[in-house]
Amino acid sequence: MDAQGRGRADDIDPADQWVLNPNTGEYELRLGPSAPQSGVPAPRKPRSSEAARPARSRTETPGRPRPETPGRAVPPPRRRRGAPEEPLPGRRGRRPAKKASKGRKVLLWTGGAMAFVLVAGAGAAYFYIEHLNDNIASVSDDGASTGGFSKDKAINILLIGTDKRTGKGNEKYGDAGSVGHADTTILLHVSKDRSNATALSIPRDLITDVPDCPTTQEDGTQKIIPGTQQVRFNTSLGQDGRTPSCTMRTVTELTGVKPDNFMVADFNAVKTLTSAVGGVEVCVGKDLDDPDSHLKLSKGMHTIEGEQALAFVRTRHAVGFGGDLSRIGLQQQFLSALMRKLKSNDTLTSPSKMLDLAEAGTKALTVDSQLDSIGKLKDLGLELGKLNTENLTFTTIPVIDNPTEKVKATVVLNESTAPQVFDMIRNDVSFTAVKERKKKEAAAVAARLKGTKAPASEVRVRILNGGAVAGSAQETLSWLQNEEGVTKSENAGNAPAPLAKTTLEYAPDQADQARRLADLMGLSGSAMKPGESVTNDQGLPAMTLTLGKDFEGAGVSLTAPTKAPEGVQKSTADKVECAK
Numbered sequence: 001m002d003a004q005g006r007g008r009a010d011d012i013d014p015a016d017q018w019v020l021n022p023n024t025g026e027y028e029l030r031l032g033p034s035a036p037q038s039g040v041p042a043p044r045k046p047r048s049s050e051a052a053r054p055a056r057s058r059t060e061t062p063g064r065p066r067p068e069t070p071g072r073a074v075p076p077p078r079r080r081r082g083a084p085e086e087p088l089p090g091r092r093g094r095r096p097a098k099k100a101s102k103g104r105k106v107l108l109w110t111g112g113a114m115a116f117v118l119v120a121g122a123g124a125a126y127f128y129i130e131h132l133n134d135n136i137a138s139v140s141d142d143g144a145s146t147g148g149f150s151k152d153k154a155i156n157i158l159l160i161g162t163d164k165r166t167g168k169g170n171e172k173y174g175d176a177g178s179v180g181h182a183d184t185t186i187l188l189h190v191s192k193d194r195s196n197a198t199a200l201s202i203p204r205d206l207i208t209d210v211p212d213c214p215t216t217q218e219d220g221t222q223k224i225i226p227g228t229q230q231v232r233f234n235t236s237l238g239q240d241g242r243t244p245s246c247t248m249r250t251v252t253e254l255t256g257v258k259p260d261n262f263m264v265a266d267f268n269a270v271k272t273l274t275s276a277v278g279g280v281e282v283c284v285g286k287d288l289d290d291p292d293s294h295l296k297l298s299k300g301m302h303t304i305e306g307e308q309a310l311a312f313v314r315t316r317h318a319v320g321f322g323g324d325l326s327r328i329g330l331q332q333q334f335l336s337a338l339m340r341k342l343k344s345n346d347t348l349t350s351p352s353k354m355l356d357l358a359e360a361g362t363k364a365l366t367v368d369s370q371l372d373s374i375g376k377l378k379d380l381g382l383e384l385g386k387l388n389t390e391n392l393t394f395t396t397i398p399v400i401d402n403p404t405e406k407v408k409a410t411v412v413l414n415e416s417t418a419p420q421v422f423d424m425i426r427n428d429v430s431f432t433a434v435k436e437r438k439k440k441e442a443a444a445v446a447a448r449l450k451g452t453k454a455p456a457s458e459v460r461v462r463i464l465n466g467g468a469v470a471g472s473a474q475e476t477l478s479w480l481q482n483e484e485g486v487t488k489s490e491n492a493g494n495a496p497a498p499l500a501k502t503t504l505e506y507a508p509d510q511a512d513q514a515r516r517l518a519d520l521m522g523l524s525g526s527a528m529k530p531g532e533s534v535t536n537d538q539g540l541p542a543m544t545l546t547l548g549k550d551f552e553g554a555g556v557s558l559t560a561p562t563k564a565p566e567g568v569q570k571s572t573a574d575k576v577e578c579a580k
Contacts, residue, residue: 135362138372142245148370179238204234213246269364279305283578290318332394393431466495468551479554499548522557
C-alpha cells in the first residue's frame with residue numbers, strides 16, 4: 001500500500017486527510033482516529049553491515065513520544081502554542097470551506113522540493129510526522145563553517161558524495177573496504193537574491209593542499225589531524241580519520257569560499273531518491289556498455305532509478321575520455337534531470353511521492369551539526385526553492401593535466417581561468433544571464449562609465465585608506481603618479497570610517513576625470529558616487545578615492561568578472577544533455 005493509503009480506511013479519499021489550519025493558513029496532513037491507522041514507522045535500525053561505521057549523533061527531540069509497536073493509533077498532531085484545538089477530519093466529503101490555490105497547495109506539500117537534489121527530499125518533509133528527525137544523522141562542523149546559512153545572505157552548501165560501500169548491494173562496487181573518500185564534491189552557491197545559483201564540481205583527482213583539521217572524536221574530545229601537501233582532493237575525507245569538516249576547510253583554502261553547511265550522501269542516496277520519484281529521464285547520445293559500473297544503455301532517452309541510476313552516475317570508462325572529468329559531466333547531467341523531475345507536476349502533486357521522497361531524503365543524508373533537524377532543512381529548502389532551474393549553472397573547476405606526470409592520472413588548477421571562477425562565486429556573480437541583474441548593471445554602467453575621459457594628467461584626486469591594508473594609499477599614489485601619469489594626486493591619510501567597498505566621489509563637472517580614474521583603477525559603475533568635490537593641498541577642487549576592504553593592491557582591478565571565462569564548461573539544469 002502506498003503512502004496515500006497507508007493506515008486509512010478504503011472509503012476515505014487521501015485528499016481528505018489534508019486539512020486547512022485556520023491559524024496558519026496552511027494545509028496539514030491529519031490522520032484522524034475515525035479510521036483504522038497503523039503506527040508511524042519507527043526510525044531505521046542500523047544494518048549489520050553498518051556496524052563498523054563511526055558513531056554519528058542523531059537528532060533527538062526531548063520528550064517526544066516514540067512509536068512502540070506496529071498498529072498503535074497515531075495521536076492527533078500537536079497544535080501550535082496558543083492555538084485553539086481543532087476538530088479532526090471526519091467522513092468523506094468533509095472539506096474546508098476555503099481552499100488554497102493549487103499553486104499554494106503544491107508549495108506546502110513540497111516545502112523545499114524545488115531545492116537542490118538531497119535538500120529537496122529533506123526540505124519537502126517539514127509537514128511530515130516528526131519521526132523524520134530521527135532519520136537524520138549529523139556530525140560536527142568543527143568550526144569550519146560560517147555557522148550556518150542565513151536567509152538574508154548568499155548561501156554556500158558543500159555537497160559530498162562518498163565512495164563508502166555500506167548498504168545493501170553496494171559491496172559489489174569497486175573497493176569494498178574504502179574508508180569513504182570525497183568521491184563527488186559540489187560547492188553549491190545560491191545568490192543573495194535567490195535569482196541564480198552555481199554548482200561547482202571539484203575533481204576528486206585535483207592536486208591540492210589539505211590543511212590541519214581539528215576533528216571531534218567519538219568521546220567528544222578534539223584531535224588535530226595533520227595536513228598534507230600536494231595530494232588528491234578526495235583524501236580530504238576519510239583519510240587518517242578526516243571528517244566532512246576537513247573537506248570543508250580544504251574547499252575554503254582552495255576557493256576562498258567558506259561553506260555555510262555540508263551534506264554527505266553515500267551510494268544509497270542515488271538509489272533511494274530516484275526510486276522515490278519514480279525514476280529520472282536521461283539522454284544517451286550513443287550506446288553505453290561499462291562493465292565496471294554495470295551500466296548498459298542503448299542510444300536514446302531512458303528512465304533510470306535504483307541500481308541503474310547508481311551505475312549511471314558511476315560510469316566513466318564509457319563516456320568522454322574515460323576519466324573522472326567525463327564522469328563529472330555525466331553526474332551534472334543526472335542532477336539536472338533529477339531537478340527537473342522534482343519540479344515536475346508528476347512529483348509535486350503526488351502526496352505519496354512526496355512522503356516517499358521525505359523518507360528517502362532524510363535517510364540518505366548526513367549533515368553538519370548546524371543543519372540537524374527537519375525545521376532547519378525546511379528553512380534551507382524553502383530558500384533554495386525560490387530558484388529557477390534555468391538559472392542554476394553546473395560547471396567544473398578549470399583544470400589541466402598534471403605536468404609532473406608522464407602517465408596522466410591527476411590534474412592541477414588552470415591558473416589562467418580558475419581564479420576568475422572562484423572570484424565570481426565570492427562576489428556573487430551569476431554564470432547565467434539573469435535579465436534583471438543585467439538591466440541593473442547596464443543602467444549603472446551606462447550612467448557613470450560611458451562618456452569622454454579626461455587625460456590622466458588632468459585628474460585631481462585625494463586618496464584615503466578606508467579599510468585596506470596599511471600603506472595602500474601611499475602604494476596607490478606611487479602607482480598612479482609613476483606608472484599612470486596621474487601627477488595631481490595626493491595621499492590624504494585614513495578615512496574617518498572603514499568601507500567594505502572602494503568608492504570614488506566626484507562633483508558633476510568632474511565626471512570626465514572620474515571616468516578616467518575608474519578606467520585606470522578598474523572601478524565598476526556602482527563604485528562611482530556622484531557627490532561633491534573637496535579641496536586639495538593646492539586649493540583646487542579634487543575627487544575623493546577611498547580604498548575599501550575589497551582593495552587588493554595598486555593596479556589590481558576592482559571590478560568582479562561579469563561572465564565566465566572563455567572555454568569554461570557549463571550547463572544549466574533546465575536543459576536535457578545527452579551523455580556521449
